Every structure is written in structure tokens, then in C-alpha cells.
Amino acid sequence: xxxxxxxxxxxxxGFKKSRLVETIVTTLNPDGxxxxxxxxxxxxxxLILIIKPFKTSNTYRNLLKHPIACIxxxxxxxxxxxxxxxxTQFIGLHQPRFNGVRMEQxxxxxxxxxxxxxxxxxxxxxxxxxxxxxxxxxxEPKAFSRGDAxxxxxxxxxxxxxxxxxxxxxxxxxxxxxxxxxxxxxVNRVSKSEVILELSKLVDEWSIHL
Numbered sequence: 742x743x744x745x746x747x748x749x750x751x752x753x754x755g756f757k758k759s760r761l762v763e764t765i766v767t768t769l770n771p772d773g774x775x776x777x778x779x780x781x782x783x784x785x786x787x788l789i790l791i792i793k794p795f796k797t798s799n800t801y802r803n804l805l806k807h808p809i810a811c812i813x814x815x816x817x818x819x820x821x822x823x824x825x826x827x828x829t830q831f832i833g834l835h836q837p838r839f840n841g842v843r844m845e846q847x848x849x850x851x852x853x854x855x856x857x858x859x860x861x862x863x864x865x866x867x868x869x870x871x872x873x874x875x876x877x878x879x880x881e882p883k884a885f886s887r888g889d890a891x892x893x894x895x896x897x898x899x900x901x902x903x904x905x906x907x908x909x910x911x912x913x914x915x916x917x918x919x920x921x922x923x924x925x926x927x928v929n930r931v932s933k934s935e936v937i938l939e940l941s942k943l944v945d946e947w948s949i950h951l
Contacts, residue, residue: 747788747872758784759784764815765815771803775842777824778800779825779897780792781793782812790870796865801866804858810855814850816893822940825896852874888932889932892934895928896936898917899940911951914950
């Protein structure tokens with residue numbers, strides 16, 4: 742596929758300059774197993790894609806040792822929950838499955854190869870990637886739900902809440918918790934979700950540190 746063709750596909754998938762796209766990024770652990778994690782992706786110049794993981798994350802450590810990553814595009818909130826909190830068991834949720842770095846249930850995959858990285862601050866690093874390939878499935882039309890969008894947003898805020906607590910940034914953690922509550926309000930108003938109940942349990946558990 743030509744550069745213009747790849748650029749057109751990226752645009753259709755929602756990857757536009759100065760826009761953050763939420764995805765599930767998979768990298769390879771040292772033992773060859775896969776590490777999935779919800780992560781925002783931004784687009785740089787041309788076809789460059791950018792990931793900014795925390796230095797405490799497995800994604801960061803894996804990318805230092807192995808250059809390949811995969812962006813898995815999905816709108817299913819429970820997949821974000823389960824890949825964000827891999828050590829927590831969530832009963833009754835449809836579990837993500839992986840074939841190498843690809844999440845089998847994803848709507849599309851973008852295979853990446855790391856070009857370089859630069860330090861953003863004491864806690865995060867910016868990785869730049871070249872696109873090695875894009876795979877899309879035949880998608881059925883799906884109505885947009887504010888509940889699903891707010892649910893994914895809620896998951897993102899509590900992953901930051903956990904990170905900020907671990908870093909001792911309690912003011913930032915409190916702000917992340919408040920943003921979570923705003924998202925929860927939208928979810929409860931427009932849709933029903935087991936995921937928001939599980940998230941609320943985690944927030945209640947971590948709030949003892951605040």
C-alpha cells in the first residue's frame with residue numbers, strides 16, 4: 742500500500758493529527774507472552790504514530806527491549822477494563838483472546854515498529870513508530886453510544902488514578918477520581934453496565950489512600 746493509501750486508511754480509522762485515539766496496545770514480554778494495555782495513540786508528522794507510556798508500565802519496559810507493538814482497535818469497554826487490570830478477575834465478562842500481538846476480537850490492527858524515543862518528563866517517555874501493516878475486518882454498522890464512550894473514558898481515568906497514587910501525586914489522583922465520577926454519572930444515566938460497577942469497586946478500594 743502506498744503512503745497516500747496508508748494515510749487514507751488511518752484517517753478512516755480516526756487517526757488524525759492532534760487527535761488522541763484510545764486503543765489497546767500489545768507488546769511482547771521478555772518471555773514471549775503478550776502484554777495488552779489500554780493506551781492513547783496520537784499521530785505525528787506523516788505516518789508516524791506516537792505512544793507515551795509511563796516508565797512504571799510493562800509497555801515501556803517491553804518497548805525498550807523489543808521494537809514491535811500492535812494497536813488493537815476496539816470499542817468494547819470490557820476489553821479496556823480487563824487489559825488495564827490484568828491481575829483482577831472480573832466474573833461474567835467476555836475475555837479478550839490473543840494471537841501473537843493481535844487481539845482476535847479487535848476490529849482492526851496496526852502493526853508498528855519503533856523508530857526512536859525521547860524523555861517527556863520524569864514519569865513518561867514518547868515512542869515514535871513506523872507502520873508495518875494495517876489489517877481491517879469487515880465491520881457491521883454500529884450505533885454510537887455516549888455510555889460506551891464515557892465508560893472507556895472512565896477506565897482511562899482510573900488507570901491514571903492508580904498511577905498517580907503509586908507516584909505519590911495525590912492532587913492529580915483526586916482530579917482523576919473526580920473525572921471518573923463525572924463519566925460514571927453519564928454511564929448510569931444513558932446505559933447499564935457491569936463494567937462501571939467493577940470500576941467503582943476499584944475506586945472505592947483506592948480511595949483509602951486519598
